[in-house]
Amino acid sequence: MGMSMPMPKGSSELEQAAEQEAAGECSWRRDFPIFNQPYRDGIPLTYLDSAATTQKPQVVIDALSDFYSHTYATVHRGAYELSSQVTDRFDQVRAKLAQFLGAPDERAIVFTRNATEAINLVAYAWGLDNLSPGDNVVLTIMEHHSNIIPWQLMAHYRGIELRYVEIDQQGELKLDQLAELIDEHTRLVGVTHVSNVLGTVNPLPEIGRLVRECSDALILFDGAQAAPHLPVNLTELEFDFYVLSAHKMLGPTGIGALISRSELLEKMQPFNGGGSMIERVELDTATWAELPYKFEAGTPHIAGVIGWGAALDYLTQVGMERVLDHELALTDYALARLSQVPGIRIFGQGQKMRLGVISFELAGIHPHDIATILDHHGVCIRAGHHCAQLLMKFLGVPATSRASFYLYNGRDDVDRLVNALMEAVEIFR
Ligand SMILES: Cc1ncc(COP(=O)(O)O)c(C=O)c1O
Numbered sequence: 271m272g273m274s275m276p277m278p279k280g281s282s283e284l285e286q287a288a289e290q291e292a293a294g295e296c297s298w299r300r301d302f303p304i305f306n307q308p309y310r311d312g313i314p315l316t317y318l319d320s321a322a323t324t325q326k327p328q329v330v331i332d333a334l335s336d337f338y339s340h341t342y343a344t345v346h347r348g349a350y351e352l353s354s355q356v357t358d359r360f361d362q363v364r365a366k367l368a369q370f371l372g373a374p375d376e377r378a379i380v381f382t383r384n385a386t387e388a389i390n391l392v393a394y395a396w397g398l399d400n401l402s403p404g405d406n407v408v409l410t411i412m413e414h415h416s417n418i419i420p421w422q423l424m425a426h427y428r429g430i431e432l433r434y435v436e437i438d439q440q441g442e443l444k445l446d447q448l449a450e451l452i453d454e455h456t457r458l459v460g461v462t463h464v465s466n467v468l469g470t471v472n473p474l475p476e477i478g479r480l481v482r483e484c485s486d487a488l489i490l491f492d493g494a495q496a497a498p499h500l501p502v503n504l505t506e507l508e509f510d511f512y513v514l515s516a517h518k519m520l521g522p523t524g525i526g527a528l529i530s531r532s533e534l535l536e537k538m539q540p541f542n543g544g545g546s547m548i549e550r551v552e553l554d555t556a557t558w559a560e561l562p563y564k565f566e567a568g569t570p571h572i573a574g575v576i577g578w579g580a581a582l583d584y585l586t587q588v589g590m591e592r593v594l595d596h597e598l599a600l601t602d603y604a605l606a607r608l609s610q611v612p613g614i615r616i617f618g619q620g621q622k623m624r625l626g627v628i629s630f631e632l633a634g635i636h637p638h639d640i641a642t643i644l645d646h647h648g649v650c651i652r653a654g655h656h657c658a659q660l661l662m663k664f665l666g667v668p669a670t671s672r673a674s675f676y677l678y679n680g681r682d683d684v685d686r687l688v689n690a691l692m693e694a695v696e697i698f699r
Contacts, residue, residue: 294681296596298588301327302678313648316686321466321495321627321674322652323517326581330520333580337573345572346546346563360572363579364562370582371493371512372503373529380528380535380565381575385494386416388513388528389460391541391565392490393420397458399539403429405457408487410435410443410472411664412465415657417492421460430457436664441468441618449480456487463496467658467672468618469601469627471496478508488534494518498676499597499625501590510534516574521581525574528565535561542567593677600675601626604684611691617665626675629656632691635698637671643697647690649683 290297299305302325309315317325343352345360368376382388397420401407407421411434418432425432433451436444443461452459459481464471474491481489490511496502498519504512515526540547540558544567549557558564585593601624608614613633618624632640637653644651652672655662662668673687 290680294685296678296680299678299680301329301584303328303331305678309648310645311648316647316649316679316683318649318651318673318675318679318683318687320498320518320676320679321656321672323523324498324520324676325678326522327520327584329584330522330577330580334522334573334577337576342573344569356572359579360570360575363575363582366579366582367527370502370586371497371514371529372505373512374505375532377561378530378532378535380530380562381570382513382526382528382565383524383571384515384517384526385492385513386515386526388511388526389417389490389492390420391528392511392513393424395538395541395565396488396534397421397424398427401428401430401457404431405455406431406433406453408433408435408448408451408456408459410437410448410461411660412437412443412468412470412658413460413462413660414466414492414494415659416494417460417462417490418660421458434660435461437468437470437618437661440620441465441470441624442621443470443472443477445473445476445480448477449484452481452485452487454485456485458488458490459485460490460492462492462494463502464493464499464625464627465618465658465661466495466627467629467656467661467670468621469624470618470621471500471623471625473622474507474509482508495625495627498585500594504529516578516581519581520584521578522571522574525571525578532561535565540564540567544568546570588677596677597626597675600679600681600684601628603681604628604673604675604687607684607688608691611688612695614691617670626679627672628674629670629672631667631670632695632698635694637669639698640671640691640694643694644687644690647686647693649687649690651687 304325343356345357364376364379401424421432424430435448438444461472461477481487488510491509493512493514497514512529517523547559547564547567549559615631617629641651641653654669
């Protein structure tokens with residue numbers, strides 16, 4: 271099957287990789303077919319919107335095409351060989367994901383549509399039964415809307431209070447404020463692992479310990495921006511729910527996961543009802559299938575799971591330490607280069623650890639105008655509130671420009687970004 275797992279390199283490939291390195295390019299880029307074609311007006315694509323969604327390597331595209339072409343069938347129900355094979359492959363990806371995240375309990379890995387649906391699953395399947403008026407849920411102002419709105423809906427249905435931890439000048443969570451906000455009525459603490467605006471890596475071990483020490487609250491970590499970029503080892507964390515999306519880590523859209531603990535999921539009601547999630551159905555009642563199927567109603571996104579498996583294989587072969595090192599080095603370079611742009615303000619620069627999500631404003635130029643000018647240079651960035659309006663308000667801006675990096679970006683991409691920004695400054699001067 272086609273291209274191109276990162277195999278041990280032959281000498282000519284090594285030479286080519288060295289040449290690319292010297293040019294500031296990234297050798298993993300050639301595994302992604304979208305970069306092997308010109309973007310607009312013949313210029314190369316500089317894709318700096320990976321925090322929204324990532325490009326796909328050929329191996330993922332091939333896995334999807336191969337699945338649909340040669341081995342397609344449904345899972346779990348088939349009394350025939352093809353379906354059994356697909357079921358095995360499907361469940362192997364669950365095992366792969368468990369290994370990738372250091373998740374101790376495969377039965378507690380539920381496939382969902384994305385991180386958003388995983389959080390909604392927790393809110394509805396746990397929250398409706400376990401939250402009551404007088405309770406509170408503690409969130410942070412750097413949460414993505416997907417970890418705010420489900421809890422606002424619970425406030426509507428169950429009359430709970432929402433409390434928010436703020437950030438300091440460095441763009442880090444105020445952990446002493448977190449400790450103050452938690453009380454005996456706190457039922458859940460929800461924190462993003464990495465901010466999709468500031469790139470801040472929140473100290474999950476410390477947060478987990480702190481919450482466990484001072485309450486019985488459950489802990490939900492949003493790993494949507496973390497799992498794609500750094501090694502995650504859930505065995506080392508105090509947590510109850512961890513969520514993520516495949517499309518932000520080289521996989522297909524429409525598939526994500528909730529990682530939890532079996533004993534907790536056993537006690538929860540299902541989120542969606544329908545086929546595949548039941549054991550026995552009577553006129554007025556039903557019993558539920560074993561975990562994790564109890565939470566996977568309907569025919570799942572089988573191809574999505576298979577494609578995610580290929581993405582996990584790719585990332586595993588590259589090595590998440592290398593992905594992180596590459597991104598940290600590129601982020602340092604980008605921060606240094608961007609600070610040379612006249613009138614730029616970069617949000618959140620003093621964190622102990624930050625990843626390659628860089629939000630900024632240019633004095634007097636609207637973020638949407640910046641994005642449009644950059645696009646003419648083949649540079650794709652995001653402009654807007656990034657589904658983080660609480661954080662925008664806290665920062666005192668309606669919107670920012672955001673450049674976000676991944677393993678296929680190199681210093682050449684940063685240089686193109688900076689050159690295009692310089693031109694935007696010239697145009698608006
Ligand atoms: C921190 C964070 N959480 C959750 C999400 C939601 O991800 P999805 O749209 O894949 O559900 C995003 C998406 O940008 C995100 O950045």
